[in-house]
Amino acid sequence: MSGKIDARLAELGITLPPAFAPAANYLGWQIDGNLLYIAGQGPITTDGGLITGKVGSELTVEEGYHAARQTALELVAHTKVALDGDLDRVKQWVKLFAMVNCGPDFIQQPQVINGASDVLVEIFGEAGRHARSAVGMNSLPMQISVEIEAVVEIS
Amino acid sequence: MSGKIDARLAELGITLPPAFAPAANYLGWQIDGNLLYIAGQGPITTDGGLITGKVGSELTVEEGYHAARQTALELVAHTKVALDGDLDRVKQWVKLFAMVNCGPDFIQQPQVINGASDVLVEIFGEAGRHARSAVGMNSLPMQISVEIEAVVEIS
Amino acid sequence: MSGKIDARLAELGITLPPAFAPAANYLGWQIDGNLLYIAGQGPITTDGGLITGKVGSELTVEEGYHAARQTALELVAHTKVALDGDLDRVKQWVKLFAMVNCGPDFIQQPQVINGASDVLVEIFGEAGRHARSAVGMNSLPMQISVEIEAVVEIS
Numbered sequence: 001m002s003g004k005i006d007a008r009l010a011e012l013g014i015t016l017p018p019a020f021a022p023a024a025n026y027l028g029w030q031i032d033g034n035l036l037y038i039a040g041q042g043p044i045t046t047d048g049g050l051i052t053g054k055v056g057s058e059l060t061v062e063e064g065y066h067a068a069r070q071t072a073l074e075l076v077a078h079t080k081v082a083l084d085g086d087l088d089r090v091k092q093w094v095k096l097f098a099m100v101n102c103g104p105d106f107i108q109q110p111q112v113i114n115g116a117s118d119v120l121v122e123i124f125g126e127a128g129r130h131a132r133s134a135v136g137m138n139s140l141p142m143q144i145s146v147e148i149e150a151v152v153e154i155s
Numbered sequence: 156m157s158g159k160i161d162a163r164l165a166e167l168g169i170t171l172p173p174a175f176a177p178a179a180n181y182l183g184w185q186i187d188g189n190l191l192y193i194a195g196q197g198p199i200t201t202d203g204g205l206i207t208g209k210v211g212s213e214l215t216v217e218e219g220y221h222a223a224r225q226t227a228l229e230l231v232a233h234t235k236v237a238l239d240g241d242l243d244r245v246k247q248w249v250k251l252f253a254m255v256n257c258g259p260d261f262i263q264q265p266q267v268i269n270g271a272s273d274v275l276v277e278i279f280g281e282a283g284r285h286a287r288s289a290v291g292m293n294s295l296p297m298q299i300s301v302e303i304e305a306v307v308e309i310s
Numbered sequence: 311m312s313g314k315i316d317a318r319l320a321e322l323g324i325t326l327p328p329a330f331a332p333a334a335n336y337l338g339w340q341i342d343g344n345l346l347y348i349a350g351q352g353p354i355t356t357d358g359g360l361i362t363g364k365v366g367s368e369l370t371v372e373e374g375y376h377a378a379r380q381t382a383l384e385l386v387a388h389t390k391v392a393l394d395g396d397l398d399r400v401k402q403w404v405k406l407f408a409m410v411n412c413g414p415d416f417i418q419q420p421q422v423i424n425g426a427s428d429v430l431v432e433i434f435g436e437a438g439r440h441a442r443s444a445v446g447m448n449s450l451p452m453q454i455s456v457e458i459e460a461v462v463e464i465s
């Protein structure tokens with residue numbers, strides 16, 4: 001059985017990346033009441049690869065935007081597993097804390113993280129519009145280019 | 156119609172900075188039930204300027220304290236818009252995640268972020284007292300000196 | 311009167327570090343409904359000392375793991391005070407935002423933060439399993455090696 005959001009993903013030609021198992025002793029998400037807390041995710045490609053490198057030096061802003069988009073899709077992939085396959089239970093993407101791996105002089109984090117925000121709005125419409133912080137980190141696990149954690153309201 | 160908090164702001168001689176529109180494709184806040192999540196805000200001056208530069212090298216701790224104060228006022232400005240102008244609906248400032256733009260050897264983030272905590276308590280009293288993290292970032296959007304996101308309990 | 315978690319701590323031979331008072335004008339925690347938000351805590355040793363230095367250069371990964379463990383115990387110490395001494399009121403550790411003080415090339419944040427996750431599961435069992443982000447910071451207050459903030463579901 002396929003829902004509205006699954007149909008929307010098909011319409012957009014988007015294949016979700018595999019939901020990457022936690023790299024250590026923690027859970028990929030926790031649910032408290034109507035809130036889904038998704039653990040920090042990284043940029044996984046459709047074939048399960050990892051996008052690494054610092055944005056602004058090793059990756060361009062455009063490549064960073066793409067990494068942020070893949071990271072958002074990885075958040076969606078985890079959401080789908082957390083909601084037993086039913087993405088229509090997403091009521092609202094509430095907040096992202098979005099981190100860009102970069103050097104001390106890089107200041108275009110918002111442009112990079114738009115890659116995540118744009119695709120969430122493409123897929124979920126108004127329910128995809130969220131508050132966020134987009135900030136620069138001097139290092140991230142496995143040198144991933146972007147890491148994002150999220151709070152999602154669910155039904 | 157003016158409320159108690161508006162009166163308190165006047166008493167303190169505080170003019171809120173303009174609520175800066177999101178710099179990219181996201182919302183300035185999201186409300187989930189009785190919780191207001193405010194997107195990461197930066198230090199906006201009363202006339203709409205931006206305070207930039209790394210604290211500890213380009214800005215002194217005192218200047219960083221002032222930047223943190225302005226950032227808190229920017230959070231208040233967003234809260235006012237989110238609550239249709241009625242700041243009396245704030246029940247409790249719950250948590251700040253407070254980021255200081257600085258170099259790797261700077262360790263006075265708490266002293267800087269007191270600029271935010273102090274003014275929230277001045278304005279809101281007990282309802283302004285919050286849990287927080289005050290940490291060092293190697294870079295922030297547009298090289299802003301401070302960025303803070305907040306969770307606020309509202310009625 | 312001692313509860314199940316207190317008994318478990320005794321069984322594990324764990325002495326909680328002292329609940330470090332906030333270093334500045336903020337609270338160590340805030341409770342909103344059934345959620346306890348704990349302010350960012352650092353690695354406090356059993357005798358009240360502070361573990362400092364950057365992981366990967368000044369501290370090994372193993373020493374970082376130990377610092378993360380102590381930081382989790384500091385979170386537990388604060389939780390105990392917040393819950394009037396009754397750790398059995400913890401229903402679920404929901405989320406950690408876990409920060410490692412390190413240089414730009416350090417990428418083993420997950421291995422370090424396992425020190426926190428492992429001990430929470432040792433103490434609380436399933437209720438200790440949480441979502442998390444483990445990221446690298448270029449600087450933290452007082453040069454502490456690890457800082458973690460947490461959201462905990464309580465009864």
